[in-house]
Amino acid sequence: MTASRREFLQQSAAAAAAAGLASSALAHPVSAAPPIFQGDPSHKELVLRAIDAAKAAGAEYADARISSARSQNIGTRERRVTNIGDNETFGFGVRVLVGGAWGFAASSNLTPDEVTRVARQAVAQAKANRAAMVKPVQLAPIHHPPVPNGVWRSPIRIDPFTVAIEDKVAYLLEANAAAMAAGARFVNSNMFFLKDEKTFASTLGTVTQQTIFRAQPGMTVTMVSADNRDFQTRQSTDIQPKGLGYEHVLDNDMKRHAARWVEEAKQKLTAKPVEVGRYDLILHPSHLWLTIHEAIAHPTELDRAYGFEANYAGTSYLSPPEEKLGKFRMGPSFMNILADRSAPGSLSACGWDDEGVAPEDFHIVKDGIFVDYQTTREQAMWLDWWYKQNGRPTRSHGCSYAQTWADVQFQRMPNVNLMPGEQDLVWEDLIAATENGIAIIGDGSFSIDQQRYNAQFGGQLFYEVKNGRITGMLKDVAYQIRTPEFWNALDMIGGKRSYELGGAFGDGKGQPAQSNAVSHGCPPTRHKQINIINTGRTA
Amino acid sequence: MTPRSLYAIAPHLSRAECEAITRKVLGFSTADECRVSINSGMRQNTRFAVNQVSTAGDDYNASVTIRAVVGKRVANVTTNRLDDASLRAAVANAERIARLAPEDPELLPELGPQEYKESIAWSDATASLEPEARAEAVRAITSRSLQAGFVSTGYLEANAGSNAVANSRGLFAYARSTAAAYTTTVRTPDGTGSGWAGASDNDFRRIDPRLLAERAIDKARRSMNPVAIEPGRYTVILEPTAVANLVGLIAGSLNARGADEGRSFFSKAGGGNKIGEKVVDERVTLVSDPLDPRVPANTFSGDGSPTEKVTWIENGVVKNLAYDRFWAQKTGKAPVNAGGSLAMTGGTSSMEEMIASTERGILVTRFWYIRGVDPRTILFTGLTRDGTFLIEDGKVTRPVKNLRYNESPIFMLNNLMAMGRPERVSASESGGPGQAIIVPPLKCRDFNFTSTSDAI
Numbered sequence: 001m002t003a004s005r006r007e008f009l010q011q012s013a014a015a016a017a018a019a020g021l022a023s024s025a026l027a028h029p030v031s032a033a034p035p036i037f038q039g040d041p042s043h044k045e046l047v048l049r050a051i052d053a054a055k056a057a058g059a060e061y062a063d064a065r066i067s068s069a070r071s072q073n074i075g076t077r078e079r080r081v082t083n084i085g086d087n088e089t090f091g092f093g094v095r096v097l098v099g100g101a102w103g104f105a106a107s108s109n110l111t112p113d114e115v116t117r118v119a120r121q122a123v124a125q126a127k128a129n130r131a132a133m134v135k136p137v138q139l140a141p142i143h144h145p146p147v148p149n150g151v152w153r154s155p156i157r158i159d160p161f162t163v164a165i166e167d168k169v170a171y172l173l174e175a176n177a178a179a180m181a182a183g184a185r186f187v188n189s190n191m192f193f194l195k196d197e198k199t200f201a202s203t204l205g206t207v208t209q210q211t212i213f214r215a216q217p218g219m220t221v222t223m224v225s226a227d228n229r230d231f232q233t234r235q236s237t238d239i240q241p242k243g244l245g246y247e248h249v250l251d252n253d254m255k256r257h258a259a260r261w262v263e264e265a266k267q268k269l270t271a272k273p274v275e276v277g278r279y280d281l282i283l284h285p286s287h288l289w290l291t292i293h294e295a296i297a298h299p300t301e302l303d304r305a306y307g308f309e310a311n312y313a314g315t316s317y318l319s320p321p322e323e324k325l326g327k328f329r330m331g332p333s334f335m336n337i338l339a340d341r342s343a344p345g346s347l348s349a350c351g352w353d354d355e356g357v358a359p360e361d362f363h364i365v366k367d368g369i370f371v372d373y374q375t376t377r378e379q380a381m382w383l384d385w386w387y388k389q390n391g392r393p394t395r396s397h398g399c400s401y402a403q404t405w406a407d408v409q410f411q412r413m414p415n416v417n418l419m420p421g422e423q424d425l426v427w428e429d430l431i432a433a434t435e436n437g438i439a440i441i442g443d444g445s446f447s448i449d450q451q452r453y454n455a456q457f458g459g460q461l462f463y464e465v466k467n468g469r470i471t472g473m474l475k476d477v478a479y480q481i482r483t484p485e486f487w488n489a490l491d492m493i494g495g496k497r498s499y500e501l502g503g504a505f506g507d508g509k510g511q512p513a514q515s516n517a518v519s520h521g522c523p524p525t526r527h528k529q530i531n532i533i534n535t536g537r538t539a
Numbered sequence: 540m541t542p543r544s545l546y547a548i549a550p551h552l553s554r555a556e557c558e559a560i561t562r563k564v565l566g567f568s569t570a571d572e573c574r575v576s577i578n579s580g581m582r583q584n585t586r587f588a589v590n591q592v593s594t595a596g597d598d599y600n601a602s603v604t605i606r607a608v609v610g611k612r613v614a615n616v617t618t619n620r621l622d623d624a625s626l627r628a629a630v631a632n633a634e635r636i637a638r639l640a641p642e643d644p645e646l647l648p649e650l651g652p653q654e655y656k657e658s659i660a661w662s663d664a665t666a667s668l669e670p671e672a673r674a675e676a677v678r679a680i681t682s683r684s685l686q687a688g689f690v691s692t693g694y695l696e697a698n699a700g701s702n703a704v705a706n707s708r709g710l711f712a713y714a715r716s717t718a719a720a721y722t723t724t725v726r727t728p729d730g731t732g733s734g735w736a737g738a739s740d741n742d743f744r745r746i747d748p749r750l751l752a753e754r755a756i757d758k759a760r761r762s763m764n765p766v767a768i769e770p771g772r773y774t775v776i777l778e779p780t781a782v783a784n785l786v787g788l789i790a791g792s793l794n795a796r797g798a799d800e801g802r803s804f805f806s807k808a809g810g811g812n813k814i815g816e817k818v819v820d821e822r823v824t825l826v827s828d829p830l831d832p833r834v835p836a837n838t839f840s841g842d843g844s845p846t847e848k849v850t851w852i853e854n855g856v857v858k859n860l861a862y863d864r865f866w867a868q869k870t871g872k873a874p875v876n877a878g879g880s881l882a883m884t885g886g887t888s889s890m891e892e893m894i895a896s897t898e899r900g901i902l903v904t905r906f907w908y909i910r911g912v913d914p915r916t917i918l919f920t921g922l923t924r925d926g927t928f929l930i931e932d933g934k935v936t937r938p939v940k941n942l943r944y945n946e947s948p949i950f951m952l953n954n955l956m957a958m959g960r961p962e963r964v965s966a967s968e969s970g971g972p973g974q975a976i977i978v979p980p981l982k983c984r985d986f987n988f989t990s991t992s993d994a995i
Contacts, residue, residue, distance in 0.1 A: 106598035454992035513969035
C-alpha cells in the first residue's frame with residue numbers, strides 16, 4: 001500500500017466512524033497481530049505433493065490450490081423462514097505449464113493418490129493442448145522473494161459461523177416485522193456468509209494459507225397498487241456486500257432502515273414518470289460503483305483488450321493497448337482510478353493472488369489519462385514494451401483469481417476505485433449546485449455491450465432536482481451512455497468524506513463462467529447532459 | 540466427429556452408489572423426515588483464443604444435500620465430503636440447525652414413492668469427450684480461421700453426471716444426463732468485423748465444429764465496417780438464437796404465486812392471474828416436455844415429484860403456470876413443476892422468404908447482456924452482437940452497427956409476422972449448455988431499438 005493510500009484509508013475510516021455511515025468497511029483496520037491459519041495443516045503437504053507430481057510428469061511450472069469453503073444462506077419472507085442452507089465444498093485444483101501450454105484438472109476427492117492422479121491428468125491435458133499451440137505462454141517474474149509460509153486473514157471481528165442460527169433468524173424476522181409494521185405488502189430478507197480457507201503452493205517455492213470472509217445482508221420490499229396494475233420494489237442497496245464478518249450485519253441493522261425502504265417503495269408507486277431528455281445526473285456511491293465496475297473496471301482487463309474473452313465477456317474499447325496506454329483521455333484531469341486488493345473490508349482484499357503474487361496498488365487512470373491494465377503473470381509479459389518505456393519493471397499486478405477449487409485461475413478485477421476530489425464536497429453539495437438534474441441512489445438494472453461503449457443503467461430511487469433542490473420522486477428512469485463521453489462529462493466529484501465502498505459477489509467472466517467478488521470505492525459524482533429514457537410500457 | 544474412446548465415460552455416481560449413499564444417510568437421520576439429494580459428475584472444457592487453446596479444465600465433483608425436518612422446522616446442509624464421518628456430521632448439523640429454525644407454516648410432508656419415466660438426456664459420446672477430442676474440435680475452427688486470416692475465440696463444454704433424490708418415506712429417483720455446448724466468435728484482425736456461431740445438444744455428435752467455423756467466418760467477413768442507422772422501431776428477422784435469448788425470459792415469470800400476489804406480468808388487473816387469457820399471437824405455443832427428444836430434460840424435480848409435459852401457452856392463451864405443492868394446495872390447484880426445457884412451435888417460412896418479403900428491416904444473429912428492466916411487462920434491455928445486418932427491398936444489403944433494445948418478448952410475440960422451422964440453439968450468454976431450448980426464427984414488426992453502439 002502506498003503511503004498516500006494508507007493515509008487516505010485511515011482518514012476515511014475515521015470519517016466513516018464519525019459520520020456513523022452505513023458503509024463501515026473502512027472502520028476496521030487490519031489487526032496488528034500476525035494472523036494464524038486455522039485450516040487443516042495437512043493441506044500444505046498435499047499441495048506440495050501435487051506440484052511435485054506435476055514436475056515429475058514433465059511440468060515446467062505448476063501450482064496447486066486446496067480450498068475448503070463454507071457458505072451459509074438464510075432466506076425469509078414476511079414472518080416465515082424460506083430457507084436455511086449450510087454448504088461446504090472442498091477440493092483441489094492443479095494448474096501446469098508444459099512446453100508453454102496450460103493444463104488444469106481438479107477433484108473433490110482429496111487423497112494423496114488422487115492428488116497425484118489429478119496432477120498427471122493436468123499434465124496430459126496440457127500436452128493435448130500443446131498440439132494447437134501457436135505462441136507459448138511466458139510468465140513474468142514475481143517482484144518479491146518466494147513466501148514459504150505466508151498467512152493472511154480477512155480483518156473480521158466476528159466469524160459468522162460462530163453466531164447462532166436463531167440470532168440470525170431473529171435479526172431477519174425482526175427486520176421483516178419492522179417493514180410489515182410500516183405497511184410493506186411483501187418483504188424478503190436474507191443473509192449470506194462465506195469462509196474460504198485456501199492453501200496454495202507453486203514450484204517457485206511459495207506456500208500461502210489464507211482465510212477469506214464475505215458477508216451480505218439484504219432486503220427487498222415490494223408494494224402493489226390497489227388495482228393490481230402496478231408493483232414496485234426497493235432493494236437495500238445502501239448496505240453493500242463486504243469482505244467482513246458478522247459485524248457487518250450488526251453494524252447495519254436492517255430493522256432501523258426497513259420503514260424508510262417501505263416508504264420509498266410506496267412513493268415509487270405514485271412517482272411521476274420521467275420525461276425523456278438530457279439531464280445532469282448526480283450519482284450516489286451506492287449506485288455509481290456499478291457504473292465504474294462495468295464501464296471502467298471491465299474494459300481495463302488486459303485479456304479483454306487482447307481478444308481473449310471475445311467469445312463471452314467481450315473485448316474492450318481500450319484496445320489496441322499501444323494506441324491507448326498513456327494517450328487515451330478517460331475523463332477530466334481530476335479523475336483518478338486506483339486499483340487495490342488491500343482496502344480493509346473490501347471484497348477483493350487478499351495477501352496473495354491465486355498464483356502467489358502479493359498484489360500492489362496501481363493507477364489505471366492518472367490525472368484523467370489511461371495508464372495501465374489489470375494483469376496476471378502471463379499477461380504482464382504482453383505489456384513488457386510499455387513498462388520498459390516507462391522505466392518500470394514488468395510484473396503482475398496480482399489479479400489472478402479462481403472462484404472455487406474446481407476452476408482454473410485467470411485475470412479477475414481487483415477493487416477498482418474512483419478516487420475522491422480535492423474539494424470537500426458531499427452529496428448535498430452536488431444537488432445544491434444543480435439546476436436541472438436527476439439524482440440516482442442505489443444500483444438497479446444494468447447492461448453494457450461487449451466492448452463497453454454503450455451502457456444502460458437503472459437504479460433504486462430517482463429524484464428530480466430543480467434549482468439546487470430535490471423536488472420529487474421519478475420512476476421508469478434509465479440512462480444510456482457512450483462510456484468515454486460519460487466520463488468526460490464528469491464535472492463535479494465528492495471529497496474524501498463522501499467516499500463509500502460498493503460491490504458485488506456476482507462479477508461474471510470466463511468460460512466456464514466464474515463469479516468474482518469485488519468492491520468499488522467512489523464519492524458521488526455529477527455528469528453533464530446525459531440521455532435519459534423512460535422504460536415504462538403498458539402490457 | 541468421433542470421440543477417441545467410447546469406453547472412458549466421465550466419472551459420476553451410479554444408481555447403485557446413489558442408493559447406497561442415500562440409504563446410509565437416511566440411516567444416520569434421527570429427524571422426523573429426511574430428504575437426500577445427490578449431484579455428481581464431470582465438467583470438461585476447452586477454451587481457445589487468438590486461434591489457440593488458452594485454458595482447459597476437467598473437474599469432478601459429487602455433493603450431497605441433506606434436508607432435515609424436525610416437527611415443522613427445516614434446514615438444508617450440503618457437503619462434498621462423502622466419507623461416513625463427514626456424512627454423519629452433515630446429518631447431525633442439518634438436524635441441529637433445523638431444531639433452531641422457527642416452524643415453517645408452509646411445510647408439507649415429503650412425498651411417498653413415485654413413478655418416473657426414464658430420462659433420455661444421456662449420451663455416451665458426450666460423456667467420453669476427452670481432452671484430445673476436444674483439442675481436435677478446436678482445431679476444426681482455429682485452422683479454418685487461420686486460413687481465412689481471421690482471429691477465432693471459442694469454448695467447448697461437455698458435462699456428464701447423475702442426480703438422485705431419496706427421502707425417509709421411501710421415495711427414490713435417479714437420472715443421468717449429459718450436455719454439450721460449443722460456441723465460437725471469429726473476428727477480423729482489424730477489429731471491424733465479428734461473427735458468432737454456436738450449438739448445444741445433449742449429444743456432442745450432433746454438433747458440427749466445421750459448420751460452426753464456416754458460419755462464424757462468413758458472418759465475420761460480412762459484418763466488416765458496419766454503418767450506423769438511426770435507432771427506432773424496426774421490423775426484425777431474428778435467427779433462432781436471438782429468439783431463444785428473448786423467449787427464454789418468459790420462463791422465469793411462469794409462476795402462479797408471484798402472479799396471484801400481484802407482482803408479475805401474469806398478474807391480472809383486479810386480482811388473480813392470467814390463466815385463460817390470450818397474451819401473445821395465436822400462432823405461439825410454448826411447451827416443456829422432458830421427453831421431447833430434441834430438448835430432453837430431467838423427469839423429476841428437486842423434491843422428487845415427477846416432471847410431466849406442460850403446455851404454458853397454447854395458441855397464444857396462458858394454459859398453465861407453475862404451482863409448488865404449497866401454493867397448489869392453498870389455491871385448490873394441482874401442483875405443476877417448472878419446466879427444465881422449453882420448446883416453441885414454429886411455422887414454415889424459410890429465412891430467405893422472410894428476408895425477401897421485408898422492405899426494410901434488421902437481421903439479428905444474437906443478443907447480449909440481457910438484463911431485466913421492468914418485471915411488470917417482462918421488459919428487458921440488451922444489445923445485438925456478432926452479426927447484425929440491414930435488409931432493404933428484400934435483400935440483406937450491409938452490416939449495421941449494433942443496437943440496444945428495450946423490449947419485452949410478450950410485445951415481440953404480439954407483433955409476430957412469420958415463423959420458420961424450430962432449431963435447438965445455444966442461448967446461454969456464457970456459452971455453457973444452459974437451458975435446453977428449441978425455437979423457430981421469427982419475423983416481427985416494431986421491435987424497439989433505443990440506441991446504437993460502437994462495439995464490434
